[in-house]
Amino acid sequence: MKEAEEKRQSKDKKQKKPDNFNFIGGKRNTTSFRYVCAIEAIEGSDEVQVVGLKSMNDLKQDFSRIEYDKSFVKIDQIAGLLPVPMIKNKGTRIFYHFDKKIPVFEV
Numbered sequence: 001m002k003e004a005e006e007k008r009q010s011k012d013k014k015q016k017k018p019d020n021f022n023f024i025g026g027k028r029n030t031t032s033f034r035y036v037c038a039i040e041a042i043e044g045s046d047e048v049q050v051v052g053l054k055s056m057n058d059l060k061q062d063f064s065r066i067e068y069d070k071s072f073v074k075i076d077q078i079a080g081l082l083p084v085p086m087i088k089n090k091g092t093r094i095f096y097h098f099d100k101k102i103p104v105f106e107v
Contacts, residue, residue, distance in 0.1 A: 023102070024050070025079035034105045036063050036082065040070070047072050055104055056095060062088070063096045 025034045037050035052069035056062040063085070085096035 021053075021082040021085060021096070022050070022078050023080045023082055024073055024077050026077050032105065034079065034103060036102055036104060037073075038065065043072060046075050048075065048078075053096060055102070055106065060101045060104055061098050063098070063102075064093065065096070 020039050022037055022039060023034060024037050025032070036053040036055075038053065039048050040051055041049040043049055049070065049072055052066045052071070053063035054066050054069075056064050082102065083098065085098045088095045088097050
């Protein structure tokens with residue numbers, strides 16, 4: 001039992017590092033949502049500051065950082081750690097490209 005708790009805490013610490021890309025899930029009223037975000041700062045032991053990323057294509061592989069979409073989320077809303085994306089430039093815009101489709105449901 002203690003070993004399982006230590007693994008969970010280790011996973012939580014890995015997911016809370018700034019600049020990690022995370023998959024956030026939750027429910028707003030009766031609608032479930034899932035979106036990609038990047039951690040900007042750790043606020044205490046149960047909350048992180050994130051900035052949202054918006055999918056830029058139907059394949060849900062390219063995402064753009066939305067600077068005005070910053071919020072605080074509870075650790076238990078982090079559904080998982082995403083792989084490090086490739087950074088792509090298109091003109092003056094920066095995109096984050098994931099090798100696989102990310103199953104987002106952006107509200």
